Amino acid sequence: MKTERKFPYARITVKQEVSVRRGHPWIYADEITEQSEQIDNGGFVDVFSQKGSYLGTGFYSENSKIRIRLLGNNANETYGDAFFERKAAYAVAYRKDVMKEDLKACRLVHGEADGLPGLTVDRYNNILVTQVESYGTEMHKDVIYAALVSELEKMGESIDGIYERNEGELRKKEGLQQYKGWYGKKHPATTITQIVENGIIYEVDVENGQKTGFFLDQKYNRRAIWKLAEGRSVLDCCTHTGSFALNAAKAGASSVTAMDISESALEMARRNAERNDLHLSFRQGDVFDVLKDLKKEHAHFDFIILDPPAFTKSRKTFHNARNGYRQVNADAMRLLKRGGYLASASCSHFMPKAEFEKMLVDAANDAGVGIRMIEQRGAAPDHPVMMAVPETEYLKFFLLQII
Numbered sequence: 001m002k003t004e005r006k007f008p009y010a011r012i013t014v015k016q017e018v019s020v021r022r023g024h025p026w027i028y029a030d031e032i033t034e035q036s037e038q039i040d041n042g043g044f045v046d047v048f049s050q051k052g053s054y055l056g057t058g059f060y061s062e063n064s065k066i067r068i069r070l071l072g073n074n075a076n077e078t079y080g081d082a083f084f085e086r087k088a089a090y091a092v093a094y095r096k097d098v099m100k101e102d103l104k105a106c107r108l109v110h111g112e113a114d115g116l117p118g119l120t121v122d123r124y125n126n127i128l129v130t131q132v133e134s135y136g137t138e139m140h141k142d143v144i145y146a147a148l149v150s151e152l153e154k155m156g157e158s159i160d161g162i163y164e165r166n167e168g169e170l171r172k173k174e175g176l177q178q179y180k181g182w183y184g185k186k187h188p189a190t191t192i193t194q195i196v197e198n199g200i201i202y203e204v205d206v207e208n209g210q211k212t213g214f215f216l217d218q219k220y221n222r223r224a225i226w227k228l229a230e231g232r233s234v235l236d237c238c239t240h241t242g243s244f245a246l247n248a249a250k251a252g253a254s255s256v257t258a259m260d261i262s263e264s265a266l267e268m269a270r271r272n273a274e275r276n277d278l279h280l281s282f283r284q285g286d287v288f289d290v291l292k293d294l295k296k297e298h299a300h301f302d303f304i305i306l307d308p309p310a311f312t313k314s315r316k317t318f319h320n321a322r323n324g325y326r327q328v329n330a331d332a333m334r335l336l337k338r339g340g341y342l343a344s345a346s347c348s349h350f351m352p353k354a355e356f357e358k359m360l361v362d363a364a365n366d367a368g369v370g371i372r373m374i375e376q377r378g379a380a381p382d383h384p385v386m387m388a389v390p391e392t393e394y395l396k397f398f399l400l401q402i403i
Helices: 014-021 081-102 135-154 169-173 216-224 243-250 263-275 287-296 315-334 353-367
Strands: 009-012 026-028 032-035 044-048 054-060 066-072 105-110 119-124 127-132 161-166 179-183 192-197 200-205 233-237 255-260 281-284 301-306 336-346 371-377 396-402
Touching: 009 014, 014 026, 014 054, 044 066, 054 135, 081 105, 081 135, 105 135, 105 192, 105 216, 119 135, 127 135, 200 243, 200 263, 216 243, 216 336, 216 371, 216 396, 233 243, 233 287, 233 315, 243 255, 243 263, 243 301, 255 263, 263 281, 287 315, 301 315, 315 336, 315 353, 353 371, 353 396
Parallel strands: 009 044, 127 161, 233 255, 233 301, 255 281, 301 336
Antiparallel strands: 009 032, 026 066, 044 054, 054 066, 105 119, 119 127, 161 179, 192 200, 336 396, 371 396
């Protein structure tokens, strides 16, 4: 080795070196050609090229296909507590810049995009909700959590507790225990809190809600529909907490129907509508079935919002998922009046933007309509995209018009 280092080492292929030098932080197990005999699971490991050049240091995960998650490439960095405290401080400072008055309901840490691999931290008013999906990050979470709370307190922001949503399958792949519950002894008496988004009050259940309790990434996309919803009949498919439907009603839609397959989701949407003194109609059913039934009923809408759960969570199911997206979008287009609007979203990074665009064109052909793009959007800025890491650009949100 050209550089004396204190951590175990791993040497990677030329192919993987190119990816690392371009800024991608993941190193796959089958791209490692040589490594130290003893590397602790979750421990630090230095990464070198075939020629011995130091490329960076990261967390080692003996159970994951992503064997190393890089933290940085500063050869002088010691990767002690101060390193993780700085990362936490940078993450909070960035959200202060881009979220402003929305800081009380936002994503504070977005994994690799904040230099903290496998860590998600969402803030819901007085509660932080975390997900840890990296063995190395799990070993340093105490320092990171304390630093996040400290940085918020410096800004006059109060946090009453941290709730861990660590029941995901990725933890199993990392060799980590799956569980959920309060972190530490200090916490509120209830897992239910309230947030305000776009002037709308929501009840958030951090214990039982989807993901960490709410879908924060669509925050400004929900605001973007206001200009199109005003005075129009709106159908919100897969409404969940009713967030898009409530924004449409708040914007002055003439009528809003919120649809979801889950009765519990619709009940939550009802409570949110009552809480905000907004009127919604509700319909329960599977989105594929309901759209077809509405066509049989000769129903038409001025504006339809499609924000379904991810139809694909792996490359193996991509083609079936694409067909699903195509069908549901075509059925929605058939219900729209000429000149009507469609908001169509996909939250899967296995559905690339280019493929999503092609799917929408195919759906329009199936429906026998023309479409034109009004606006392309992604996740809110508290979910930053690393330009060298396509996996971090997962949310597509297109506003279209039927012509």
